[in-house]
Amino acid sequence: MAVTAREKTVREGQPGKRAAILTAARELFLRDGFERTSMDAVAAQAKVSKRTVYDYYGDKERLRVEVIDDAGESLLRSLKRALAKHLSDEAPISTADVLEQALLAFSLEIGTTIIGSTDYATVFALSGKQRAEQPELMSRQLSTAPEDAVAERLAHFHEVGILDAPDARTAADHFSALTLLLAYNNQPDPAGVDPADVRRTMTAGVHAFMRAYARRS
Numbered sequence: 001m002a003v004t005a006r007e008k009t010v011r012e013g014q015p016g017k018r019a020a021i022l023t024a025a026r027e028l029f030l031r032d033g034f035e036r037t038s039m040d041a042v043a044a045q046a047k048v049s050k051r052t053v054y055d056y057y058g059d060k061e062r063l064r065v066e067v068i069d070d071a072g073e074s075l076l077r078s079l080k081r082a083l084a085k086h087l088s089d090e091a092p093i094s095t096a097d098v099l100e101q102a103l104l105a106f107s108l109e110i111g112t113t114i115i116g117s118t119d120y121a122t123v124f125a126l127s128g129k130q131r132a133e134q135p136e137l138m139s140r141q142l143s144t145a146p147e148d149a150v151a152e153r154l155a156h157f158h159e160v161g162i163l164d165a166p167d168a169r170t171a172a173d174h175f176s177a178l179t180l181l182l183a184y185n186n187q188p189d190p191a192g193v194d195p196a197d198v199r200r201t202m203t204a205g206v207h208a209f210m211r212a213y214a215r216r217s
Contacts, residue, residue, distance in 0.1 A: 020046040021053055026067050026122055034064060034126060064126055071122040075114055079146050082109040087153045096214040099162050100206060107179045107202040115183055116193035124184070147172040154213075164215040171213055178205035 024045035028037040039060055043050040057063040086106040093099050114120050147169065154175070155168035165171040183201040187193050 017046070017048055017052060018056055021048060021056060021063070022067055022070055025063050026071070026118070029064065029067060029126055030118070030121060034060075039063075068123055068126050071119040074119045075117075075123065076145050076149075078113050078119075079110055080149055082106050082113070083149055083153055085109070089156060093157070093162070096162055096210060099157060100210045100214075103175075103209070104203060104206045107206055108199060110180060111183055111198045111202050112195065114180070115187065115198060120184070147176055150175060161215060163213045165213050171209075174212070175205075175209050178209050 021042060025037070025042050028041055028045055032041075037060075039050055039053050042063070043053045046053070053063070057066060083106065086102050086109065087093070091102060093102050151168040151172035154163060154165050154171045157163045158165040158168060163171070179202050182205060183198050186201055187197060
């Protein structure tokens with residue numbers, strides 16, 4: 001039976017070379033576009049042979065997935081740091097008003113660190129058009145993990161009586177749609193992000209979320 005390029009075994013290789021190839025591929029995919037970037041160009045930019053690129057990553061589609069996933073891991077780390085900073089169990093949050101301010105601080109932090117970042121640009125530039133047809137191109141780290149992390153925090157605030165969010169995962173989807181995703185849709189070009197507009201979007205989104213989910217006595 002024939003073996004496709006995607007099924008071929010790739011080798012781990014040297015971490016330094018793998019990182020150089022990923023960095024080169026990301027830069028070229030963003031600058032020149034995925035379709036116009038050749039594996040020869042990636043190899044030249046990374047200062048390795050084309051055979052090394054194929055040995056390490058198999059084919060260009062697999063390389064794209066790895067670039068997206070690498071950027072997604074970085075974004076997820078940023079999001080989890082912001083959650084721990086603003087919405088941990090130890091945070092002094094005991095009322096809906098205080099929670100709204102904490103959610104806003106969290107949203108503004110991820111808005112300033114994620115929207116406009118090269119990681120965010122990478123994920124959406126390389127996976128945006130293909131997500132519906134090829135969901136495997138979306139970062140494994142960004143497919144469900146961000147909403148799962150936010151949902152865990154919202155479940156905590158439901159348990160302590162501040163939110164009315166028995167389905168925390170759906171609440172997290174709503175929160176993301178009202179904040180980060182809306183901010184991105186309003187400003188899809190990372191090079192032209194307006195921080196004031198991001199703040200307005202996040203502020204309105206958090207307020208709308210709390211109007212929907214704050215527990216009423």
